[in-house]
Amino acid sequence: MSVVTMTMAKALNEGLRRALERDPKVLLMGEDIGKLGGVFRITDGLQKDFGEDRVIDAPLAESAIVGTAVGLAIRGYRTVCEMQFDGFVYPAFDQIVSQVAKLHKRSDGAYTMGLVIRLPFQGGIGAIEHHSESPEAYFAQTAGLRVVSCSTPNDAYWMIQQAIEHDDPIIFCEPKSRYWEKGEVDLDRPAHDLFSSVLRREGTDVTLIGYGSSVKTMLRAAETAASEGVSLEVIDASSIAPLDLAPMVASVEKTGRFVTVQEAPHTASIGSEIVAELTQRCFYSLRAPGIRVSGYHVPYPASRIEEDYRPSVERILDAVDRVMGFDT
Amino acid sequence: MIDEELVQLLTPEGERVSHPDYTSTLNSEEIFALYRDMVIIRRLCNEATSLQRQGQLALWAPLQGQEAAQIGAGRAMAPMDFSFPTYREHGIAWCRGIAPEDMLRIFRAVTTGGWDPQKYRHAVPTVVLGNQALHAVGYAMGIQRDGAEEAVLALFGDGASSQGDTLESFVWAAAFNAPVVFFCQNNQWGISTPSSLQFKVPLYRRAEGFGFPGIRVDGNDVLAVYEVTKRALENARVGGGPTMIEAYTYRMGAHTTSDDPTRYRVDAEVEVWKHRDPLARVKALLTREYNTKSSAFDDVVAEAESLALKLRVDVLAMGRPDPITMFENAYAAEHPLIEEGRREMIELGVSAGSPA
Numbered sequence: 212m213s214v215v216t217m218t219m220a221k222a223l224n225e226g227l228r229r230a231l232e233r234d235p236k237v238l239l240m241g242e243d244i245g246k247l248g249g250v251f252r253i254t255d256g257l258q259k260d261f262g263e264d265r266v267i268d269a270p271l272a273e274s275a276i277v278g279t280a281v282g283l284a285i286r287g288y289r290t291v292c293e294m295q296f297d298g299f300v301y302p303a304f305d306q307i308v309s310q311v312a313k314l315h316k317r318s319d320g321a322y323t324m325g326l327v328i329r330l331p332f333q334g335g336i337g338a339i340e341h342h343s344e345s346p347e348a349y350f351a352q353t354a355g356l357r358v359v360s361c362s363t364p365n366d367a368y369w370m371i372q373q374a375i376e377h378d379d380p381i382i383f384c385e386p387k388s389r390y391w392e393k394g395e396v397d398l399d400r401p402a403h404d405l406f407s408s409v410l411r412r413e414g415t416d417v418t419l420i421g422y423g424s425s426v427k428t429m430l431r432a433a434e435t436a437a438s439e440g441v442s443l444e445v446i447d448a449s450s451i452a453p454l455d456l457a458p459m460v461a462s463v464e465k466t467g468r469f470v471t472v473q474e475a476p477h478t479a480s481i482g483s484e485i486v487a488e489l490t491q492r493c494f495y496s497l498r499a500p501g502i503r504v505s506g507y508h509v510p511y512p513a514s515r516i517e518e519d520y521r522p523s524v525e526r527i528l529d530a531v532d533r534v535m536g537f538d539t
Numbered sequence: 540m541i542d543e544e545l546v547q548l549l550t551p552e553g554e555r556v557s558h559p560d561y562t563s564t565l566n567s568e569e570i571f572a573l574y575r576d577m578v579i580i581r582r583l584c585n586e587a588t589s590l591q592r593q594g595q596l597a598l599w600a601p602l603q604g605q606e607a608a609q610i611g612a613g614r615a616m617a618p619m620d621f622s623f624p625t626y627r628e629h630g631i632a633w634c635r636g637i638a639p640e641d642m643l644r645i646f647r648a649v650t651t652g653g654w655d656p657q658k659y660r661h662a663v664p665t666v667v668l669g670n671q672a673l674h675a676v677g678y679a680m681g682i683q684r685d686g687a688e689e690a691v692l693a694l695f696g697d698g699a700s701s702q703g704d705t706l707e708s709f710v711w712a713a714a715f716n717a718p719v720v721f722f723c724q725n726n727q728w729g730i731s732t733p734s735s736l737q738f739k740v741p742l743y744r745r746a747e748g749f750g751f752p753g754i755r756v757d758g759n760d761v762l763a764v765y766e767v768t769k770r771a772l773e774n775a776r777v778g779g780g781p782t783m784i785e786a787y788t789y790r791m792g793a794h795t796t797s798d799d800p801t802r803y804r805v806d807a808e809v810e811v812w813k814h815r816d817p818l819a820r821v822k823a824l825l826t827r828e829y830n831t832k833s834s835a836f837d838d839v840v841a842e843a844e845s846l847a848l849k850l851r852v853d854v855l856a857m858g859r860p861d862p863i864t865m866f867e868n869a870y871a872a873e874h875p876l877i878e879e880g881r882r883e884m885i886e887l888g889v890s891a892g893s894p895a
Contacts, residue, residue: 238684264684270714275673275707282623282677285662288684306704309667310674317663319652320868354869354876378871453875 213398220390222364223253226371227291231261237375238283240267240276241293241329250295251331251390273303280326281310289325289375297332298341304349311380312355324355324380327371332360333424333474334521335388337514344511345423345475350382351452351484358451359405360384362426364394366409366449369401377405384451386424408455410462414444417531418462420485421472422448425522429472432527441531451481459485460492467498468534472522477505499537502530545787546767547757551815553823561770563762567829573614573761574821575839577606580630581818582843583639586850587629587646591796595854597648600627604759604791607817608724610634611764612692612786615772622692623662623675627724631694635661639846640853649857669695669702672721676708679717679775690775691719692768698729700745701737709749709783718775720768721746721783724758726790731803743785751781758788759817789815863890 217225230237239254245268248255258266269276273294280290294300300307307328314322334343351358357379361367367385374381403409411426412433419429426447433443444462448454463469469489471482482503489501504522512520547556548563555563565573584601591599602609609630616622622631632642637654644653645664656662665671675693682689699705700723712719725742727734738745746753756767764786771782789812793800825831866881885892 270707270710272703272707272710274704275676275711278670278673278704278707279677279680279711282674282679283681284677285656285674286678286681286685288681302703305667306670306673310665310670313651314663315871316868317651318656318868319650320871321652321655321657323871325871357870357874379874456875 214395215398216393216395217364218391218393219361219364219367219385220251220253222368222396223371223385224255224257225396226368227254227257228260230291230372230375231257231265234289234375236288238265238267238288238290239293240269240280240290242269242271242276242295244268244293249293251387253329254293273299274306277303277306277311277328281306281314281324284324284326285322289327291327291329291375293329294331296342297330297344297346300328300330300346303328307350307356307382308353312353315379316355323378325378327374327381327383329383329385331387331390332384333386333388334511334514334517335424337517339514340511343514343517345473345506347382347384347451348475348480351481356380356382356452357406358382358384360386360423360449360451362386362389362423362447362449364392365396365402368396368398370405370449373401373405384423388424389427392427406450406453406455408458409447409449410444410458411447412443412445414442414466416442416466416468417534418444418446418459418466418469419472419527420446420448420459420469421522422451422481424474425472428522428524429527432524432531435524436528436531441535443531448481448485454485454488456488456492459489463489463493464496467496468537469501470504470527470530470534471501472504472527474506474521476508477503478508480505499534502534504530545755545757546763547760548763548766549760549820549824551759551820553820553827555824558763561763561766563766565762565765567825567831570762570821570829571825571831571835573610573765574818574825575842576610576614576630576633577761577818577821578839579843579846580610580633581606582847583633583850584629586847587643588792588796590643590851590854591646596643596646596796598795598797599646600795601792602627602629604789604812604817605724605726606630607761608758608764608786608788611761612722612768615765615768616692617689617772617776619660619687619689620692620772621660621662621678621689622694623671623678624664624694625671625696625699626664626666627696628664628694631692632661635659637661639850640857643850643854644857647854647857649860668699669704669708671695672699672705672708673711675719676711676715676717679712679719680715682718683715688776689718690772691717692772693719693721695721695723696729697723697725697727697734697737697742698732700742709745712781713750716778716780718778719781720771720775721781722768722786723783724786724788726788728790728794728800728804730794730798731800741785743783746783751783753783753785755785755787758786759815759820761817761821861890863892
């Protein structure tokens, strides 16, 4: 068994490399992904090794990156589109929602829309505006799409490969604030299927459910809570759409209490969906209503004050106190 | 006014005209075949309009006036070429071999598809203006990677010329020298939006700014459209890069059966274009130059009539689909919400379920 320690950025790079090696129909396309290796260097060195025809430096137009990937998919290619930042995906929104999501249906199954749209998302890197957004719920709402997010280097390495091999279009959300954090990657086998909720820490009092950058924040909150005698279970909802509800249900039936955590505002959000599903499925096990910890309902703030917008350990623990205090 | 640079090989009166760059290569049988195509597609289109008026279609987008543009371009394609249409490309679909009843399935509202786009090498229609131009260029980039001698026909109208996707597709095609021919049918109107609101210089001149040739052809002259499109596709297949063709034509009918053009355009304009009819000029040529007998024309009319009757019978036979079919092909792989919806529908007794 070979286990290697690397950053999430490197793990994504290695995962993309494996996919390019395995299937000649896999292409990468995006802005500045070739010589530069992408603004986050996720594709570093790949154009040099696989050529300009497979690692394509695109003109600067996001709708065209996705729209031409649709045509390539009709021709039998699997294109991994890089959106440079979350806030730049909106020019491609029309192609993603009107075409990518619907063409398998509209062609009565004749087209396979096996393309992946990589989206560096969420904040926490001190960026200027349009560089720290969490648009995942827009895509989760759209039938025909799937949305996933990695939170560890191991998941990043495996999930990007699984996403590329999958026949449905996938919005692949990468928590950019975790790109440079290291972790162990098992190069031999994946830890779980692509569309899974992953138990990250066992506990007995309250279940925390989140994804992307929030997973690490939840684990830190669990550490702090443990020192205060409160046992938190942490679930990584790495499959944002569809949600893998069974592990969440099992957890909440045990703890009777849960808190969702996300950077996006909570209105019509993934957290809202989790609260609705778990309320319906775990009604007789619940000892408190589910509470959503999220970004506030404001445009993403100036990054000097972003840590007061993003869910913090303190805000998560405050929500834990509220659900713990509900029936006492 | 029609631009002086317009490529025309046959006048509205059916007189041949010479052009420095293009000559008609078609013999009498081939010209007659194009005429037959135009008669049939016009008749089928009229039948579809009638079916809509009788409540049998949800909507119809008539092509009257654009028969030469579509048949000329459609017949210029090679079997392995691939076309990306809008919702009005019935003539192209006919040339690709798609059955008329399959063209009407979307308009009968019994499906969101209609034909197998991979089999006929004609994509499913795109309703959102300009989206398909990018798909066409992407497909063309795939052809390049496969090393194939094939080309793509990207179809759009003057209405889509202001869309970002259309213009981005020009950038991409030029940047990658993609084997694509942009075929714009400028029918002068985007529902009620006149060309004058959309562009100040003729559309075909845009191509030069993007770095590839643009040609304006008389879109009502099937001989000219055929030659211009054929050469552009041949050039694309051998690595010559993209071309934009502006087929200058006119939408004789309404935008769709939901439209009322009397609210925004004058009869006099329509009258002018009636004299530029795409069918009459070919009939005049065939009669005068090749002595085509009137019985041959009668046979085509009879054939078109019988196809129209068959279309009517086929369309009326299209019943309401089993509601459970809405879950088919929403995803390629299993999905819990699809299973949930399917289960609920069966439990409600709405459907007995389907094997899929």
